[in-house]
Amino acid sequence: MRHIRAFGRFWWDFVVGDDPRAAAGAVLAIGLTALLVKTGVDAWWLMPAAIAAVLFLSLRRAADRG
Amino acid sequence: MTAGFLIASAFLASAVEFVEALTIVLAAGVSRGWRSALAGLGAATLVLAVIVAVLGPALTRVPISALRLVVGALLLTFGLQWLRKAILRASGFKALHDEDAIFARELEEARAARGEQGAAGIDWFGFTLAFKGVLLEGLEVAFIVVTFGSAQGRIGLAALGAGAALVLVATVGILVRAPLARVPENTLKFAVGAMLTTFGIFWSTEGAGAHWPGNDASLPGVLAFVLVLSFAAVVTLRRSRVALA
Numbered sequence: 512m513r514h515i516r517a518f519g520r521f522w523w524d525f526v527v528g529d530d531p532r533a534a535a536g537a538v539l540a541i542g543l544t545a546l547l548v549k550t551g552v553d554a555w556w557l558m559p560a561a562i563a564a565v566l567f568l569s570l571r572r573a574a575d576r577g
Numbered sequence: 578m579t580a581g582f583l584i585a586s587a588f589l590a591s592a593v594e595f596v597e598a599l600t601i602v603l604a605a606g607v608s609r610g611w612r613s614a615l616a617g618l619g620a621a622t623l624v625l626a627v628i629v630a631v632l633g634p635a636l637t638r639v640p641i642s643a644l645r646l647v648v649g650a651l652l653l654t655f656g657l658q659w660l661r662k663a664i665l666r667a668s669g670f671k672a673l674h675d676e677d678a679i680f681a682r683e684l685e686e687a688r689a690a691r692g693e694q695g696a697a698g699i700d701w702f703g704f705t706l707a708f709k710g711v712l713l714e715g716l717e718v719a720f721i722v723v724t725f726g727s728a729q730g731r732i733g734l735a736a737l738g739a740g741a742a743l744v745l746v747a748t749v750g751i752l753v754r755a756p757l758a759r760v761p762e763n764t765l766k767f768a769v770g771a772m773l774t775t776f777g778i779f780w781s782t783e784g785a786g787a788h789w790p791g792n793d794a795s796l797p798g799v800l801a802f803v804l805v806l807s808f809a810a811v812v813t814l815r816r817s818r819v820a821l822a
Contacts, residue, residue: 525655525716525717525720526651526654526655527654527658528654528655528657528658528661529658530657530658530661533654533657533658533661534654534657537650537653537654537657537777537781538650538654541646541649541650541653541781541782541784541785542785544781544782544785544786544787545785545786547787548785548786548787549786553787553788554785554787555782555787555788555789555790557782557787558778558781558782558785558787559778559799559802562653562657562774562778562803563806565657566657566660566661566664566806566810567810569657569661570661570664570665570810570814573661573665573670574665574670574814574817574818
């Protein structure tokens with residue numbers, strides 16, 4: 512059990528890291544892009560704008576923590 | 578153009594990881610003996626080769642749009658971590674990565690540890706230290722090679738970039754026999770974070786079904802956007818740090 516937990520922890524740290532909200536924001540932006548494409552909007556512009564916002568918020572949280 | 582971009586990205590990302598792995602192998606070799614350290618290095622390399630050999634061909638069977646969506650999402654979350662840390666380091670909010678300090682710490686820990694001699698004079702602590710270090714750093718390289726390569730349908734090119742980085746770092750490591758502290762690791766990490774984020778944005782958008790204006794030709798534009806964004810973040814954070822002081 513301990514090894515499974517350690518294995519899961521390793522992959523979590525590896526992919527998500529110490530700011531899960533940034534990872535969640537990126538996944539949400541991909542979902543929104545797919546949704547807009549389904550409604551007929553070629554939303555290629557959404558990801559760069561969303562990632563700029565996600566990065567800004569993540570950095571602000573880190574800077575506030577010092 | 579994307580082929581060159583792919584090789585350069587795999588090369589830079591792999592070089593950063595190999596520099597870190599080299600530091601650990603050197604610490605294991607100097608403190609616990611080279612036989613154990615090199616055995617650990619060889620065993621970890623074998624495991625990594627098996628991972629790439631198994632995962633690479635398996636991923637080529639997945640439809641390219643689904644692959645780009647998943648790979649794009651993974652690279653994006655992974656790349657954002659790198660970029661975020663690099664921006665925080667460049668703006669003074671996080672300590673810079675120091676290979677000399679890491680080497681000294683690893684060396685001290687390895688010398689203090691009690692060891693057991695195994696078969697063929699292998700010191701298990703030295704073996705495990707080198708094996709674990711190379712495997713963990715190498716997993717990131719394997720991840721990058723497999724994801725970059727499969728999303729482009731060119732695993733061979735990504736492996737070529739990683740292989741060139743391995744040869745370069747190993748050659749320099751053998752020649753200097755010291756941690757590669759003079760490699761501008763923080764700058765490299767900044768570049769790799771920007772590249773991973775760029776590919777993540779590009780592929781996840783395509784995987785979600787949207788089309789970039791000019792297709793692959795828009796990739797440098799996305800990279801330029803990510804770089805401008807990152808430098809603007811560094812400048813803004815530096816100013817806020819000065820204002821706080």
